[in-house]
Amino acid sequence: MIKVQREDFDIGAELASLTEGKTGIGGLASFVGLVRDLADQGAVSVMTLEHYPGMTEKRLAEIEAEARARWPLDSVLIIHRYGKLEPGERIVLVATTSAHRQAALESCAFLIDWLKTKAPFWKLEQGAEGAAWVEAKASDDRAAEKWKR
Amino acid sequence: MKLLYFAWVRTNIGKAEEELAAPGHVQTVEDLLDWIATLGPQYAAALDRRNVIKVAINHEYVEHDHPVRSDDEIALFPPVTGG
Numbered sequence: 001m002i003k004v005q006r007e008d009f010d011i012g013a014e015l016a017s018l019t020e021g022k023t024g025i026g027g028l029a030s031f032v033g034l035v036r037d038l039a040d041q042g043a044v045s046v047m048t049l050e051h052y053p054g055m056t057e058k059r060l061a062e063i064e065a066e067a068r069a070r071w072p073l074d075s076v077l078i079i080h081r082y083g084k085l086e087p088g089e090r091i092v093l094v095a096t097t098s099a100h101r102q103a104a105l106e107s108c109a110f111l112i113d114w115l116k117t118k119a120p121f122w123k124l125e126q127g128a129e130g131a132a133w134v135e136a137k138a139s140d141d142r143a144a145e146k147w148k149r
Numbered sequence: 150m151k152l153l154y155f156a157w158v159r160t161n162i163g164k165a166e167e168e169l170a171a172p173g174h175v176q177t178v179e180d181l182l183d184w185i186a187t188l189g190p191q192y193a194a195a196l197d198r199r200n201v202i203k204v205a206i207n208h209e210y211v212e213h214d215h216p217v218r219s220d221d222e223i224a225l226f227p228p229v230t231g232g
Contacts, residue, residue, distance in 0.1 A: 122231070136227070
């Protein structure tokens with residue numbers, strides 16, 4: 001399931017909903033991305049996340065489908081926020097459930113690695129020095145590259 | 150064609166989207182970027198780092214040699230930084 005939203009999310013409620021009434025799930029893996037107060041340019045007071053409505057949902061659905069093709073998963077949940085966020089706020093939640101932990105853990109790592117290089121989101125960081133668009137990192141490209149087949 | 154701009158492509162050009170009628174010689178994404186760069190100093194500035202600009206046509210990523218059509222929705226943006 002894909003959700004692209006401005007509002008915050010309740011991690012406990014979201015994770016609980018993935019397993020409610022299901023007894024065949026052996027493991028749930030999750031990743032939560034947060035706004036940091038320190039970036040390459042110095043201290044960050046506000047981060048604004050821009051995205052491409054329409055394309056964002058399509059690319060996230062494609063990434064979910066790819067994870068489901070690679071691992072035997074019961075649920076996949078991706079929630080990604082946009083708009084103005086302050087340090088400490090949640091940006092993204094990725095969660096997967098499966099009968100076995102390895103599929104859940106690996107697919108969760110895969111999803112966040114692929115999302116970072118494929119989903120059309122951009123971060124603008126504002127601090128005392130002014131505003132700057134976050135540059136894509138080569139380390140993120142390498143992290144996504146290792147899942148290539 | 151409908152052009153959409155995001156992140157620093159948008160802030161350099163000064164608008165988020167516009168309808169453009171490209172001249173007949175604009176056949177590929179590469180041609181389109183060359184032509185857009187001539188539309189004014191702000192366009193030239195936005196396309197200064199043209200080799201890093203990502204292009205999506207109708208929500209799908211394409212390479213710079215991909216053909217463009219007059220009814221396409223074409224988005225130009227920097228490498229993505231979500232997550």
